[in-house]
Amino acid sequence: MDDISLLQIALANLAILAGACLQGVAGYGIGTLSAPLLFLISPLFLPGPLILNAVILTVLMLIRNRAAMQVREVRYTIAGGLAGTVLAWLTLMVLSPKGFELIFGILILAGVALSIGGLKPALTPRNSVYAGAASTYMGTITAVGGPPIALIYQNERGPLVRANMSAFFLVASFLSLSALLLSGYLGIRELTLFALTFPGVLAGFWLSGLLVNRLPFEGLRPLILAIAAIAGVAALVRGLLSL
Template sequence: MTDLSLLQILLANLALLAGACLQGVAGYGIGTLAAPLLFLISPILIPAPLVLNAVVLTILMLLRNRGALQVREVRFAIGGGVGGMILAGITLMLISPTGFELAFGVLILIGVLLSAGGLRPALNARNSILAGAASTYMGTITAVGGPPIALIYQNQKGPLVRANMSAFFLVASFFSIAALVVSGYLGQRELQLFAVTFPGVLIGFWLSGKLVNRMPFDGLRPVILGIAAVAGVAALVRGLMSL
C-alpha cells in the first residue's frame, strides 16, 4: 500500500509533529526540520507527501493568524513563486532518481547555509520576488522552502511573520503541487502516504498553540540546522554512490 512499515509511519508522524509544532511557533520550519528526517526514514516521503501536509498546516496557521495578514507585502513573493514553480517542474522532469537525491542534498545544504549565514536582506519588492522564486523552487524539489523567504522576514514581529509567511507558503504549495503532478512526482502512492502522515501535522499544530510564547526557537535553531545538514550530506552520499 504505502511501501512503509508501521514503525516508519510512526516515525514519520513524529517528525511531522515536531515540524508542524515548530512552524506553528516560528512561522516556518516544517520543511527545514521534517524533510531531512523524512528523507532519512524513507526518501519516498518527500517531496509530495510533505508538500501536501504543508498545505494542511498553512491553512490552519492562516486561520489562526489571519488578523495580522498584510496581503500587499506577500504579492511580490507570490509573483516570484511562479518562476520558481516553472523551473522546479522542468528540473524534476529532467533529473533521474539519482539526480533527485543529489539535488535534494545540494538544496538542503544551501538552505542550511542561508539560515546560518547571517544575511539580513531588506523586505522590499525585489528581494521578495527573488525569495519567492527561490523558496518555491526549493520547496517543490525538497519541501524545504522556508530559508529564502524567512531571510526577508527575520526582523518582523511574530504574528505578522506567521500570517504573511503562511499566506505565501499556501500559494507556493499549490504551485509546487502543480509542478509535482506535471512532472510525475505526485500520484496515488503519494496521496496514500499523505493520508497516513497528516495526523502528526494536526497534533503538532495543536501543540504549537500551547507553546507559541514559550518555545525558545533561537535555542533550537542550531539543532534543526544540524539535522538538516546531516540529511543533506546523506542524500549527497547516496546519490554519489549510485552514480
C-alpha cells in the same frame, strides 16, 4: 504499503508533528525540520506527501493569524514563486531518481548555508520576488522552502511573520503540487502516504498553540540546522554512490 513499514509511518508522523509545531510557533519549520528527518526515514515521504501536509498546516495557521496579514508584501513573493515553480518543473522533468538525491542534498545544504550565512536583506518588493522564486524552487523539489523567505522576515514581528509566510506557503504549495503532478511526482502512492501522516500535522498544530510563546526557537535553531545538514550530506553520499 509494501515498501513502508509501520515503524517508518510512526516515525514520519513524529517528524511531521515536530515540524508542524515549530512552524506554528516560528512561522516556518515543517520543511526545514521535517523534510530532512523524513528523508532519513524514507525518501518516499518527499516531496509530495510533506507538501500536502504543509497545505493543511498553512490553512490552519492562516485562520489563526489572519488579522496580522499584510497583502502587499505577500503578492511580491507570490510573483517570484511563479517563476520558481516553472524552473522547478523543468528540473523535475529531466531528473532521475539518482539525480533527485543529489539535488536534494545540494538544496538542503544551500538552505542551511542561507540560514547561517548572516544575510539580513530588507523586506522590499525586489527581495520579496527573489525570495519567493528561491523558496518555491527549493520547496517544490525538497519540500524545504522556508530559509529564503525567513531571511526577509527575520526582523519582523511574530504575528506578521506567521500570517504572511502562511499566505505565501499556501499559494506556493499549490504551485509546487501542480509542478509535481505535471512531472509525475504526485500520484496514488504520495496521496496514501499523506493520508497516513496527516495525524502528525494536526497534532503538531494543536501543540504549537500551547507553546507559541514558550518554545525557545533560537535555542533549537542549531539542532534543526544540524539535522538538515546531516540529511543533506546523506543525500549527497547516497546519490554519488548510486552513480
